[in-house]
Amino acid sequence: MRRRQAKVLRTPDRDPSAPLLEVTDLRTSFRTPRGIVRAVDGVSFTLERGRTVGIVGESGSGKTVLSRSIMGLLPRATTLRSGSVRYEGVEVLELDAEAMRPLWGAEMAMVFQDPMTSLNPVVRIGRQITEGLQLHLGMSKDEAEQTGVALLGSVGIPEPAQRMREYPHQLSGGMRQRVTIAIALACGPKLLMADEPTTALDVTVQAQILDLLAEQQTERYMAMVLVTHDLGVVAGRTDEIIVMYGGRIVEQAPTAKLFGNVKMPYTEALLGSIPRIDDPSHTRLAAIAGRPPDLINPPAGCNFAPRCPYVQERCLVEEPPLVEDSPGHVYRCWYPVGSEENLRIRSARDLPAPPTAEAPRGVPADPNVEVDPHAWHETGDL
Amino acid sequence: MPPPDETFSGAPEPSPLGDRDALMGVNNLAAEVGMIEDDHARIIGSELAAEGDPESAVALAKRRLGVVFWIATGIIGVLALLAVFADVLPLANPNEQPRGANARLEQSLPPFSYRVDGSLTVLGTDSLGRDQLSRVIYGSRVALGVGFAAVLIGTLIGGAIGLTSGYFRRGYDTVTMAGMDVLLAFPALLLALVIVAIRGKGPVNSTIALTVVAIPTIARLVRANTMAFSQREFVLASRTLGASHLRVITKELLPNVFLALLPFIPLAIAVAIAAEGALAYLGQSVEPPQASLGGMISQGQPQLEQGKWWVPGVPIVVLLAVLISLNLIGDRLREFFTIKDSAL
Numbered sequence: 001m002r003r004r005q006a007k008v009l010r011t012p013d014r015d016p017s018a019p020l021l022e023v024t025d026l027r028t029s030f031r032t033p034r035g036i037v038r039a040v041d042g043v044s045f046t047l048e049r050g051r052t053v054g055i056v057g058e059s060g061s062g063k064t065v066l067s068r069s070i071m072g073l074l075p076r077a078t079t080l081r082s083g084s085v086r087y088e089g090v091e092v093l094e095l096d097a098e099a100m101r102p103l104w105g106a107e108m109a110m111v112f113q114d115p116m117t118s119l120n121p122v123v124r125i126g127r128q129i130t131e132g133l134q135l136h137l138g139m140s141k142d143e144a145e146q147t148g149v150a151l152l153g154s155v156g157i158p159e160p161a162q163r164m165r166e167y168p169h170q171l172s173g174g175m176r177q178r179v180t181i182a183i184a185l186a187c188g189p190k191l192l193m194a195d196e197p198t199t200a201l202d203v204t205v206q207a208q209i210l211d212l213l214a215e216q217q218t219e220r221y222m223a224m225v226l227v228t229h230d231l232g233v234v235a236g237r238t239d240e241i242i243v244m245y246g247g248r249i250v251e252q253a254p255t256a257k258l259f260g261n262v263k264m265p266y267t268e269a270l271l272g273s274i275p276r277i278d279d280p281s282h283t284r285l286a287a288i289a290g291r292p293p294d295l296i297n298p299p300a301g302c303n304f305a306p307r308c309p310y311v312q313e314r315c316l317v318e319e320p321p322l323v324e325d326s327p328g329h330v331y332r333c334w335y336p337v338g339s340e341e342n343l344r345i346r347s348a349r350d351l352p353a354p355p356t357a358e359a360p361r362g363v364p365a366d367p368n369v370e371v372d373p374h375a376w377h378e379t380g381d382l
Numbered sequence: 383m384p385p386p387d388e389t390f391s392g393a394p395e396p397s398p399l400g401d402r403d404a405l406m407g408v409n410n411l412a413a414e415v416g417m418i419e420d421d422h423a424r425i426i427g428s429e430l431a432a433e434g435d436p437e438s439a440v441a442l443a444k445r446r447l448g449v450v451f452w453i454a455t456g457i458i459g460v461l462a463l464l465a466v467f468a469d470v471l472p473l474a475n476p477n478e479q480p481r482g483a484n485a486r487l488e489q490s491l492p493p494f495s496y497r498v499d500g501s502l503t504v505l506g507t508d509s510l511g512r513d514q515l516s517r518v519i520y521g522s523r524v525a526l527g528v529g530f531a532a533v534l535i536g537t538l539i540g541g542a543i544g545l546t547s548g549y550f551r552r553g554y555d556t557v558t559m560a561g562m563d564v565l566l567a568f569p570a571l572l573l574a575l576v577i578v579a580i581r582g583k584g585p586v587n588s589t590i591a592l593t594v595v596a597i598p599t600i601a602r603l604v605r606a607n608t609m610a611f612s613q614r615e616f617v618l619a620s621r622t623l624g625a626s627h628l629r630v631i632t633k634e635l636l637p638n639v640f641l642a643l644l645p646f647i648p649l650a651i652a653v654a655i656a657a658e659g660a661l662a663y664l665g666q667s668v669e670p671p672q673a674s675l676g677g678m679i680s681q682g683q684p685q686l687e688q689g690k691w692w693v694p695g696v697p698i699v700v701l702l703a704v705l706i707s708l709n710l711i712g713d714r715l716r717e718f719f720t721i722k723d724s725a726l
Binding site for chain 2: 073077097102103104105106108109110112113114117118120121122123127183186187
């Protein structure tokens with residue numbers, strides 16, 4: 001075991017000039033009695049040090065499986081995987097749990113959705129936070145204690161020394177999420193995976209937690225993968241957004257570009273389903289009709305076609321490739337929003353004009369205008 | 383591995399910690415469990431003081447162990463103390479029979495009667511004139527010793543089997559649980575009798591027999607709890623922080639599983655003591671003349687026909703008191719530790 005640790009950490013392939021995280025054509029499938037579920041199907045992206053990528057999609061779009069595949073947390077026996085995940089140039093996809101262990105916590109860490117379940121209920125917070133410090137950084141008990149108190153203080157927990165001696169149930173949900181963030185940050189990871197970090201929290205606390213993550217990220221020059229179903233969460237806090245649907249990337253763009261120039265009807269539908277604070281009361285919530293695709297027998301053609309308002313013959317038979325709109329902005333659609341064909345379909349079907357014609361819902365049309373994250377936030381969760 | 387100072391560039395200067403001793407002392411599980419109890423009591427107590435509504439009074443009642451629990455614990459405690467210190471207490475020799483002309487007069491005396499020489503027999507004498515108080519205490523020593531030891535060892539072995547098979551699952555789990563099923567398939571008493579028959583009588587062999595009986599039940603219970611807790615996110619969270627399997631099992635799962643197992647332990651001890659009583663009744667526990675509760679009952683049984691009910695009555699009352707007390711303790715602990723997950 002020691003030898004393997006050494007192998008990963010000292011491997012000559014480890015290249016500080018390579019991107020921090022490079023995912024190429026990652027495919028993750030599960031064997032089930034009904035057949036093979038393609039949960040992640042050919043995802044590629046690159047994350048540089050200190051940058052943030054937001055992965056957005058509804059339940060079942062494969063975003064959580066994607067983040068766990070990157071971390072290597074899925075059970076080997078029932079999971080099929082291919083493609084490549086390179087961390088600082090080292091292939092980590094095929095490493096087993098024992099070989100990944102020195103990376104976990106020290107290099108890459110994870111913040112989970114529900115702080116109620118991601119903390120051990122019968123272990124004091126102090127021990128949960130100091131464990132990794134002693135394990136990875138070889139600190140003495142005293143050093144780890146002091147660092148733990150400092151960490152709790154830095155994530156905005158009042159009276160940190162007192163909190164160290166308490167149990168998770170003695171803290172509120174927001175405080176608990178702060179604790180899990182402190183635990184994840186403890187060993188100074190270069191990559192933080194945040195899997196729906198605010199979904200289980202009150203709306204008022206969500207913004208605070210997101211601000212905390214952003215602040216810690218800048219301070220530590222740490223890269224972050226922010227997984228969420230809420231476009232409002234990623235709008236102001238990411239450098240790049242990946243929209244996933246049915247295990248595939250359907251649109252990917254730098255954050256500022258995406259909101260000004262949505263191409264994929266699915267992204268448009270996601271944006272449209274965010275209720276607006278200035279809508280008259282009793283406005284019906286815009287939902288995306290239908291269900292996510294069956295990942296065992298995905299439909300021929302475009303995955304989103306059965307639910308797409310602009311669907312055409314071609315969409316049902318031929319799968320659209322990822323097309324580049326402008327450098328860094330790719331989408332997967334035959335009749336992208338804003339194209340002439342799309343406009344024609346809209347007028348033929350009596351659908352409203354595309355949001356880009358005026359201002360998109362809730363987002364300034366000008367991509368250079370800073371998006372106010374709080375405005376998104378409030379509209380996104382009411 | 384990067385040096386600590388590099389990775390902590392972003393964190394503010396560590397501030398000195400005020401109360402670190404409290405945390406550092408918490409290494410053994412028992413202490414930790416005790417502290418959780420204290421904490422619960424403290425929190426609930428302070429909440430009650432603030433609100434004082436009837437609902438929190440109910441919650442408070444649940445958070446207190448209650449009079450019955452303490453009476454039951456007292457009975458077991460006193461009996462355990464008597465058993466431990468039996469050799470230094472001023473007790474009559476439990477195996478000494480009166481001899482000579484007056485021997486017959488001292489047999490099957492009722493409680494609080496006097497021997498011919500004027501000495502008091504608090505619980506009377508048995509059919510051979512031996513002191514019942516002394517025999518009951520020495521018999522309890524065997525019963526409690528065998529019961530506690532069997533469950534303790536059974537918990538260690540069964541707990542280890544249950545934790546590992548519940549955590550690792552797959553082939554290992556299948557094999558160990560098949561083994562446990564084989565053990566469970568035997569009627570418990572029969573299995574114990576077989577083991578004693580093979581190994582011979584004596585407290586050590588009784589303990590071994592009852593340990594083997596206790597292991598599969600405890601292993602199953604621990605495995606089920608381990609499987610449930612393994613699915614919880616804090617286990618995954620711990621893995622993502624680089625914890626080894628051993629660490630996850632001992633530091634994450636064990637404290638949780640132990641709390642779930644704790645209320646079961648007094649009940650398991652009660653079962654083991656009853657089983658020891660049954661073995662002794664059948665003459666398969668300790669070698670006579672050494673006293674055992676079951677042996678005293680079976681020896682005293684013929685006295686019932688002569689109306690001398692106190693002879694078997696004394697060991698029966700003691701055995702019943704022990705069993706009922708242990709069951710009450712277990713029941714109360716179970717209620718005490720049933721905490722809604724939502725409250726965590």
